[in-house]
Amino acid sequence: MSKGLVPGSVLPDFELPDETGVTHRLSELQGDNVLVLMLGRGEHCPRERQHQREMLRFHEWCPVAFTDVVTVLPNSLHDVYRMKIATGAHWTFLADTDLTVQSTLDIREYTDPHHDATVPHTVILSPGLVVEKVYVGYWFWGRPSVYQLWADLQDLFRRTKPDFDPTLPEARSAWESATLAPA
Numbered sequence: 458m459s460k461g462l463v464p465g466s467v468l469p470d471f472e473l474p475d476e477t478g479v480t481h482r483l484s485e486l487q488g489d490n491v492l493v494l495m496l497g498r499g500e501h502c503p504r505e506r507q508h509q510r511e512m513l514r515f516h517e518w519c520p521v522a523f524t525d526v527v528t529v530l531p532n533s534l535h536d537v538y539r540m541k542i543a544t545g546a547h548w549t550f551l552a553d554t555d556l557t558v559q560s561t562l563d564i565r566e567y568t569d570p571h572h573d574a575t576v577p578h579t580v581i582l583s584p585g586l587v588v589e590k591v592y593v594g595y596w597f598w599g600r601p602s603v604y605q606l607w608a609d610l611q612d613l614f615r616r617t618k619p620d621f622d623p624t625l626p627e628a629r630s631a632w633e634s635a636t637l638a639p640a
Contacts, residue, residue: 460563461588462578468494468586471558473529473551476538483586486527486549491589491613492582493519493606495528496558498566499574500536504597508577509544515603516548524610529553531575566595581609589613 461468470484486492495512498505509528516526526548530537537552559565559575566574577594579601590609594600601609615621620628 459576459578459591459593460561462562462564462580462591464588464590466588468580468582468588469561470586471529471551471553471561473553473558474534476534476541476550476552478534481549481551483527483582487525487582487584487586489523489584491524491584491610492586493524493526493610494580494582495526496562496564496575496578496580497528497530497540498577498594499530499572500532500540501572502574504594504600505530505577506540506544508594508597508600509540509546511603513545515606516546518607519548522610525549527551529558529575531556531559531573579606581606581613583613583617 468483470482472480472482474480483492483494497509512526519526528546528548529551530540531553533554534552537550541550553559556573559573564576564578566576577600579592579594580588581590583589592599592601619631622628
């Protein structure tokens with residue numbers, strides 16, 4: 458079982474390089490948005506490549522949905538770039554070259570003696586890197602579809618956004634109070 462990937466816990470604010478070598482903190486990439494974090498198996502894996510391709514459509518929806526996407530792979534900068542190019546992705550890919558994420562979360566795939574593979578996880582993080590939901594994708598069908606993520610995010614926003622349904626009297630009242638309040 459992984460360490461720290463439990464709903465309600467706070468994910469460590471890992472600092473990793475992207476494929477060009479520029480270092481990013483997860484909190485910086487997340488900002489005030491929800492973050493879908495994919496901890497991938499590695500560039501060598503055809504299942505990983507397929508799942509990243511499936512996420513292309515999902516990523517198109519994210520800018521209008523206050524949601525960001527990040528993929529972390531246990532590979533060199535070159536291999537991370539190869540995966541990003543091969544899948545056609547436009548979101549941030551990070552390289553866990555020192556296997557810091559893998560070892561901190563205890564998600565090394567012990568069944569693969571040939572690669573420093575990670576057991577794939579897809580983690581939904583609310584602002585502040587709070588773990589909301591975790592999918593374990595060791596088997597391909599364990600990885601979430603874009604529609605499962607849609608339902609998960611719909612539930613998360615319904616629980617955390619007071620104006621998710623602006624027709625509710627309390628949502629309208631809060632808006633009117635904020636609008637009419639002196640500056």
